[in-house]
Amino acid sequence: MIEKTVAELSVALASGDISSVELTQTYLDRIAELNTELNAFITVCDESALDQARAADAARANGEAGALLGIPMAHKDIFCTQGISTTCGSRMLQNFVSPYDATVVERFKAAGAVTLGKTNMDEFAMGSSNENSFFGPVRNPWDTNRVPGGSSGGSAAAVAAGLCAMATGTDTGGSIRQPASFCGITGFKPSYGRVSRWGMIAFASSLDQAGTLCQSAEDAALMMNVMAGLDSKDSTSIDRDVEDYTATLDDSLDGLKIGIPRQHFAQGLNAEVEQAIRDALKEYEKLGASIREIDLPNNHLSVSAYYVVAPAEASANLSRYDGVRYGYRCENPLDLEDMYKRSRSEGFGDEVKRRIMVGTYALSAGYYDAYYRKAQKIRRLIKNDFDAAFEEVDIIVGPTSPHTAFELGAKSDPVAMYLEDIYTIAVNLAGLPAISIPGGMVNGLPIGMHLVGSDFAEARVLNIAHQFQQQTDWHCHKPAAFRQEG
Amino acid sequence: MEWETVIGLEVHVQLSTNSKLFSGSATKFGAAPNTQANIYDLAMPGTLPVLNKDALWMAVRFGVAIGAEIGKRSVFDRKNYFYPDLPKGYQVSQLDYPIVGKGSLTVTLDDGSEKVIGITRAHMEEDAGKSLHENYQGMTGIDLNRAGTPLLEIVSEPDIRSAREAVTYLKKLHSIIRYLDISDAIMAQGSMRCDANVSIRPKGETELSTRTEIKNINSFRFVEKAINYEVRRQRDVIEDGGRIVQETRLYDADKDETRSMRSKEVANDYRYFPEPDLLPIVIDEAYIAAIRASLPELPDAKKLRFRDEYGLGEYDAGVLVSSRELADYFETVARGSGDAKLAANWVTVELQALLNKHNWEVSDSPIQADRLATLITRIKDETISGKIAKTVFESMLDDASEVDAIIEDKGLKQVTDSGAIEKIVDEVIASNPNQVQQYREGKQQVIGFLVGQAMKLSQGKANPGQVNTLLKEKLK
Numbered sequence: 001m002i003e004k005t006v007a008e009l010s011v012a013l014a015s016g017d018i019s020s021v022e023l024t025q026t027y028l029d030r031i032a033e034l035n036t037e038l039n040a041f042i043t044v045c046d047e048s049a050l051d052q053a054r055a056a057d058a059a060r061a062n063g064e065a066g067a068l069l070g071i072p073m074a075h076k077d078i079f080c081t082q083g084i085s086t087t088c089g090s091r092m093l094q095n096f097v098s099p100y101d102a103t104v105v106e107r108f109k110a111a112g113a114v115t116l117g118k119t120n121m122d123e124f125a126m127g128s129s130n131e132n133s134f135f136g137p138v139r140n141p142w143d144t145n146r147v148p149g150g151s152s153g154g155s156a157a158a159v160a161a162g163l164c165a166m167a168t169g170t171d172t173g174g175s176i177r178q179p180a181s182f183c184g185i186t187g188f189k190p191s192y193g194r195v196s197r198w199g200m201i202a203f204a205s206s207l208d209q210a211g212t213l214c215q216s217a218e219d220a221a222l223m224m225n226v227m228a229g230l231d232s233k234d235s236t237s238i239d240r241d242v243e244d245y246t247a248t249l250d251d252s253l254d255g256l257k258i259g260i261p262r263q264h265f266a267q268g269l270n271a272e273v274e275q276a277i278r279d280a281l282k283e284y285e286k287l288g289a290s291i292r293e294i295d296l297p298n299n300h301l302s303v304s305a306y307y308v309v310a311p312a313e314a315s316a317n318l319s320r321y322d323g324v325r326y327g328y329r330c331e332n333p334l335d336l337e338d339m340y341k342r343s344r345s346e347g348f349g350d351e352v353k354r355r356i357m358v359g360t361y362a363l364s365a366g367y368y369d370a371y372y373r374k375a376q377k378i379r380r381l382i383k384n385d386f387d388a389a390f391e392e393v394d395i396i397v398g399p400t401s402p403h404t405a406f407e408l409g410a411k412s413d414p415v416a417m418y419l420e421d422i423y424t425i426a427v428n429l430a431g432l433p434a435i436s437i438p439g440g441m442v443n444g445l446p447i448g449m450h451l452v453g454s455d456f457a458e459a460r461v462l463n464i465a466h467q468f469q470q471q472t473d474w475h476c477h478k479p480a481a482f483r484q485e486g
Numbered sequence: 487m488e489w490e491t492v493i494g495l496e497v498h499v500q501l502s503t504n505s506k507l508f509s510g511s512a513t514k515f516g517a518a519p520n521t522q523a524n525i526y527d528l529a530m531p532g533t534l535p536v537l538n539k540d541a542l543w544m545a546v547r548f549g550v551a552i553g554a555e556i557g558k559r560s561v562f563d564r565k566n567y568f569y570p571d572l573p574k575g576y577q578v579s580q581l582d583y584p585i586v587g588k589g590s591l592t593v594t595l596d597d598g599s600e601k602v603i604g605i606t607r608a609h610m611e612e613d614a615g616k617s618l619h620e621n622y623q624g625m626t627g628i629d630l631n632r633a634g635t636p637l638l639e640i641v642s643e644p645d646i647r648s649a650r651e652a653v654t655y656l657k658k659l660h661s662i663i664r665y666l667d668i669s670d671a672i673m674a675q676g677s678m679r680c681d682a683n684v685s686i687r688p689k690g691e692t693e694l695s696t697r698t699e700i701k702n703i704n705s706f707r708f709v710e711k712a713i714n715y716e717v718r719r720q721r722d723v724i725e726d727g728g729r730i731v732q733e734t735r736l737y738d739a740d741k742d743e744t745r746s747m748r749s750k751e752v753a754n755d756y757r758y759f760p761e762p763d764l765l766p767i768v769i770d771e772a773y774i775a776a777i778r779a780s781l782p783e784l785p786d787a788k789k790l791r792f793r794d795e796y797g798l799g800e801y802d803a804g805v806l807v808s809s810r811e812l813a814d815y816f817e818t819v820a821r822g823s824g825d826a827k828l829a830a831n832w833v834t835v836e837l838q839a840l841l842n843k844h845n846w847e848v849s850d851s852p853i854q855a856d857r858l859a860t861l862i863t864r865i866k867d868e869t870i871s872g873k874i875a876k877t878v879f880e881s882m883l884d885d886a887s888e889v890d891a892i893i894e895d896k897g898l899k900q901v902t903d904s905g906a907i908e909k910i911v912d913e914v915i916a917s918n919p920n921q922v923q924q925y926r927e928g929k930q931q932v933i934g935f936l937v938g939q940a941m942k943l944s945q946g947k948a949n950p951g952q953v954n955t956l957l958k959e960k961l962k
Contacts, residue, residue, distance in 0.1 A: 080532045093531065100525055102532060199532040205762035234534050235764050313762055316564050319575020320529040324628065336626075340568055363566070363757035372759055 001026060002162035003478065006219040009165055010067045013060070020060075020070030023165075024053035024114050027072045031116065031163050034482060037144060040158040042077050042135050043085050044117035052114040059112060067222045069112035074164040076155050077118035078125055079105050079210075080199040084115075088201045089123040089133040089151075092321045092328045092347035102199020103231045104168055104210050111226045116164050119154030123349045124318065125175055125203040127151050128420035129411065132351045137408055140182060141479040142445055146405040149179030149420075155213040156183040161482035166214040166223055172203050173306055174400075174424030176211045177436035181400035181448020184438045184477055186465070188212045188220040191456045192431035193238035196231030202317040204310035205236075207428040216475055217437065217465035221245035224458060243459045249466040254288030256464065259393030263299040264423050264450075270403040276440030276447045277399050283471050284397075294389045294396065298381045302426035303418055305382070308362045308375035309429070314352075315359030321347060354414065383430040390454040395464050398423055400436040400448030423450055433458045437465045438474035446477065487725075488689040491717050492697070493646035493682060497659060498637045499669040500613065500677040501544045507612050507636035508535030508578065515675055519618070523630035529573035534763050537562075541636040542767060543777065544668035545585045545610050548638060550777050551666055551784060552605060554589025559768050562610075562761040567754055570628050571615035579639075581758045584609035585767070591642075592786065593658045594804060596650060603655050604643030611637050638669070644683065644694060649713035653706050656680060657808070661785050665810045673705050680709055684716045685730065696730040700744050703737045712737040716744050788813055796826035805834050811848035815855045822859025825866055832862060836879055853882050860889040874898050874946055901948045904956070907940075910948060911956045914939045925961055933957060 001009070001018060012018050028046055035041050049072065056070035080086050080098035082105075087093045101109065108115070122132040130138040130153025138153040140146040141161035148157040152169030156179035159167050169176040171189035180187025189211040200210055212223040224245045231237045258281070265274060281291055323329035323343030330346055333339030348356070362371035389396060400423060411417045427434045432452055439449030449468075453461035469475050506513055509526040526533040549556045561583040564576040586608035593601055615633035617626050640659065646652050660678060663671045671678040685697035698720070703712050715737075720730055735744040783791070785807040792803040792813075806816045812833070820829040837858070841851060861882070865875050870893055881892050893899055901907060914936055915922055925932045933954070940953045 080530075086531070088531070096531070098532070099530065197532075198534055201531040202763075233536060235536050236534075236762075312759060315757075316566055316574075316576050316759070319566060319568065320531070320573060322568060322570075322575060324570050325528055325573060326530070336570065360757065363759050365755045365757075368757075368759070 002030065004165075005215045006068070006071055006166050006222055007216070009071055010222070013070050014065065020053040020056040020072070020114060021050060023070065024049050024072045024116070027116055027162075027164055030161075034161060034163060037139065038141060038157050038161055038163070038482075039136050039138050040119055040148075040154040040161065040163055041074065041117045042087055042089070042120050042154070045084055045115055048084070049114050049116050052109075056112045056114060064112070066112055068108065068226055070114060071112075071165050072114045072116050073108065074116050074119045074155060074158050074167040075105060075108075076121055076152050076167065076169050078121060078170050078201045079118075079168060080201065081105050081115070081118065084118065086118065086201070087135070088125075089121040089135060090348065090352070091134040094134065094328065096327055098199075100199060103196035103233065104227055105199065107226050108168075113226075119152070119158055119167060121154055122151035122175075123352050124201070124314070125151040125170055125172055125208075126314070126351050126355055128174070128178055128417050129406075129408075130154065130179070131408060132349055134349060139408075140405045141482040142184060142405065144481075145407050146445070147182065147408055149182035149401075149405065151175040151179075152187075152213060153179045156180055156185060156187065159183070159185045159213050159215065160479055162478075166212065166219055168210060168223075168227075169213045170200060170203075170208055170210050171424075171428065172207045172209075172310060173428050174421035176213060177400050177424050177434060177448065177450060178421060180213055180436040181446065181450075182405035184441075184446025184475075184479070186212075186214055186216055186220055186435065186437050186469075186475060187448075188217070188224070188435045188462070189427070189433065190224065190228065190458050191238075191433045192428075193236055194433070194456065194458060195227045196229070196234040196237045198231055198233040202313075204313040205317060206313060207306075207310055209428070216469055217435065217462050218246065218249055218469075220435065221249055221462045221466070224462070228458070238456070240456060245459050245462050248459045248463045251463050252288065253284065253464060253467050256284070256287070256289035256395065257393040258284055258289050258291045259294035259389055259396045260291060261296045261299065261389075261396060261398055262293050263296050264398035268402050268419075268422070269399060272442040273399050273401075273403055273440075273447050276442060277397075277449055280439040280449050280468070280472070280474075281397060283468060287467055287471065292393065294393060296382075296385045296389065296426065298378065298385050299426055301378045302382055302429055303422055305375040305378040306421075306425045306429060307358065307418055308371045309379065311355040311359030312362045312372050312375075313359070315356045315363065318348075318352065318356055323347070351414070379429045382426050386426075386430045386432060386452075386454070395461065396452040398450050400424060400450040404442055404445035404447060427452050431455070433461050435461050435465045437468060438477065440474060441477060446474070489686045489717075489721055490689045490691070491647055491649075491713075492644045492685045492687060492694060493648075493652050493713060494644035495642045495646065495652060495655065496681040496683070497640045497642075497656065498679040498681075499640070499663055499671055501541050501636040501638055502667070502669050502677075503538055503540040503544065503636055505538055506634035507538050507541050507610065509634055511634065513635050515677070517631055519627070519629035519631060521631065523615075523633060527573065527630050527634045529575075535578060535761075537764060537767065538636060541610060542585070542769075544636075544666075545608065545638050546769065546774065547666050547668055547777050547781070548608060548640070548663070549586035549589065550774060551662055551781055552589040552591055554605060554608070555587030556769065556774055557583055557585050557587060557767075558770070559583060559766050560585040560609075561766045562764045563758045564761050565611075565756045565758055567756060569614070570626060571617045571630070571633065573615065573630060573633060577612055577614065578761050578764070579611035579758075580609035583766070591655065591658055591662070593651070593654045595654060598800065601651070603645045606641045606643050608638055608640040611639060613637050644685075649710040649717070652682065652713055653710050656706060656709060658785075661808055665782055665784055667782075676704065679704065682709065682713055682716075684713055684720070686717060686720050686724070696732050698730065698732065698744075699734045700737050701734055701747075704739075708737060708739050711739075711742055712744060715742060719744065782810065785813075792816075796820055796830070798826065798830050802830045802834055805838070806830065809848065815848050818855035819859045819862065822856055823862035823866065825862060828862050828865065829859070832858060836876070840883075852884075852886070853879070857882060857889055864889065864893065868900055868902065868949065869893060870898055870900050871946065871950065874900065877946075898947065901944055902952065904952065907948055907952050907956055910940050910943050911953060911960060913943060914957070915960060922961065
């Protein structure tokens with residue numbers, strides 16, 4: 001049963017082949033058995049999950065339906081969940097229990113989905129390997145010596161290992177797509193503003209976006225049908241009609257114009273990954289698509305611009321963790337300043353502190369123009385590059401990451417880690433929808449293919465990804481050690 | 487050396503919205519600590535701001551009223567600093583693109599001349615909470631009721647030249663804000679707060695010199711005293727060969743002095759940057775036009791009208807328009823009595839004295855405008871004299887019944903019956919032979935004494951004109 005996609009489980013639940021309680025118990029059993037090794041979950045909600053499952057079964061018996069009714073899922077531990085601890089992967093919030101639900105959580109609850117637990121992540125979503133969690137690193141189900149990617153590493157590993165049917169994630173610079181790529185699953189980041197940020201703990205407000213980690217583009221469409229939409233509690237959420245993302249999945253790709261950015265097939269890209277992506281592109285040609293090279297001339301500036309804008313916003317967003325009202329407070333502070341300094345020094349990990357310092361510096365008097373303002377200008381140039389590209393093509397395709405999952409501890413230099421997101425970061429700066437889907441395997445590890453759409457072209461991106469998954473079975477490959485039915 | 491004082495004021499007014507600038511919490515004054523703070527006000531993780539439309543409307547209303555430029559695209563910024571009563575660790579304010587741009591205010595100085603004082607800008611921002619240091623035995627309590635209350639910060643140009651001028655400007659600002667009904671603007675409650683930037687320079691000098699900023703001034707009177715103290719202090723420092731240090735100073739009303747705050751707090755780098763949780767506010771001409779159409783008649787226009795329509799003098803008109811409530815009160819009295827001059831006189835003298843004595847607002851007065859109008863009508867139709875009217879006015883304070891009933895009950899009606907007056911006049915003539923003699927010998931001014939005696943005898947109720955005429959006739 002755990003091999004099934006959400007779409008398939010939905011049919012099984014509707015037909016009565018299985019109950020939500022049975023399904024939920026299956027996943028809870030797997031979590032109990034396998035989480036120690038993977039460390040994908042920070043919190044598991046055995047009791048409340050079964051309560052929700054019973055409620056879902058009862059609702060179904062009462063004639064209620066809905067694609068996600070009774071489907072067991074996990075939330076990245078960055079989404080506030082009322083009554084369940086929300087840590088954001090940080091010692092700072094180790095004992096924090098949110099008094100409210102994030103809009104995303106509320107919407108899945110309303111759809112009848114079952115929350116199995118909260119998944120591990122890089123602290124405050126800062127990282128590309130999930131090694132920055134206060135709760136320890138997550139391991140990649142394909143090779144437990146390797147990282148699952150980050151920051152949504154727990155969600156990616158949990159889906160890949162069959163510890164949940166689907167999971168939420170957040171993507172600020174690639175935090176859904178890169179782990180999806182490393183774990184061989186489908187990870188979708190919608191356009192900025194498409195999904196509410198209310199209750200999603202902020203890292204970099206102008207870049208953060210909630211999205212999905214699951215087994216297929218079709219599952220992503222089912223999740224998006226629940227998640228997407230205007231929220232009056234988030235001023236940056238967009239007042240724009242929500243499509244039925246499943247309705248256009250089967251649209252033909254005949255005549256589709258695919259652009260492949262010269263800059264994403266250049267130095268630094270692993271040759272085997274490049275070959276896999278070029279092979280995958282041939283599948284699109286078979287479906288009637290044409291492929292041409294395009295230019296994203298300012299792409300090389302994206303990582304630098306991102307590491308000014310994101311830390312700058314983070315430096316302010318994380319000021320509220322001061323030990324005054326909730327969260328970690330140091331023992332026996334001497335005075336106010338001592339309380340601030342020690343609470344924050346002891347409560348945050350190194351990477352978070354590094355980014356707070358970088359961001360504080362970038363906003364300081366005398367440096368603002370040279371860093372923050374300049375980064376915002378670059379951001380505009382990057383957006384212009386994409387706008388120009390979408391005049392010519394319908395979708396931009398390339399690798400999600402320059403390589404496959406690396407080993408734990410392999411990247412100790414922060415800048416080397418920052419370059420992990422070289423293909424994904426520009427998409428956040430431009431606010432576009434993008435997906436990573438399995439596009440091949442090399443040395444037993446999955447390769448992610450990255451598809452980027454124009455503003456609010458969610459339905460088109462999912463359609464193009466889905467058509468590839470109808471043609472190939474890369475998304476059906478499972479990590480052998482974790483996907484044998486128990 | 488002759489010195490010139492240069493002052494610029496930063497005035498914060500709490501906008502009188504029902505809820506906070508970015509959250510739905512109530513903003514009532516005086517509630518129990520932390521009963522008006524929701525998850526956004528507490529800066530819970532994941533919470534986001536949503537702009538209060540009423541606050542925007544009020545801010546633009548102020549801008550339109552003073553003829554200022556309105557920011558068609560204004561932007562909120564984060565001002566970063568750590569303090570326990572600032573839950574997010576930053577205050578959401580506006581730096582480069584404020585909602586209200588350049589404008590000005592015309593004030594009437596003590597000598598009657600008019601002066602235009604420039605307004606640099608006005609912007610929206612959140613108020614902070616309060617730190618409570620009493621009763622916590624070595625700890626500090628935090629009350630976040632005020633955190634997030636909408637403020638409009640109004641910044642003047644350094645156009646003000648004396649402490650008196652500063653108060654005049656502040657009172658005018660207060661009056662306009664009250665006319666616009668956008669804030670209670672009560673300094674004692676902190677819904678209007680004033681910081682003063684003060685410097686002095688040799689007369690004739692055009693460059694600005696180093697200024698100090700005085701904070702924590704919470705009444706009009708203290709504004710004047712604090713500035714005067716600070717000007718004296720700066721003059722003493724310079725004349726003793728010292729230099730003024732740019733710093734923030736606190737005004738201590740008890741000691742009537744300003745004191746330097748720790749310079750550490752002054753040296754903050756606030757690291758402003760655009761608030762990414764809020765989109766820029768874009769407003770169009772239609773929005774501004776709707777606000778313009780909704781504006782009440784403002785004090786300057788009202789003053790002109792009062793002079794034209796009611797023939798009032800500059801001074802009376804100025805006093806009457808100083809508050810919208812007083813102006814409305816006057817107009818009701820003027821229209822109800824049909825005598826604007828008498829109405830102006832009663833409102834500016836008797837009513838004002840009453841309000842001052844009890845520290846009342848116009849609305850607190852037990853004598854409402856329609857009753858005063860009736861009272862004045864009774865003076866005009868000679869039911870009572872002006873002097874008796876003051877007695878009636880006093881009675882009206884504790885007696886809510888009809889004016890006519892009070893006059894009737896207390897027997898204060900003016901005696902106009904010539905028979906009755908003749909009796910009184912005869913009695914006065916009979917009992918004051920000496921004075922009658924003097925008058926007849928040509929000492930005309932004695933008539934005043936005799937009229938006085940007649941009035942006394944009638945307990946003030948006799949019509950003085952009739953008494954006068956009759957006396958003169960009888961003594962011919």
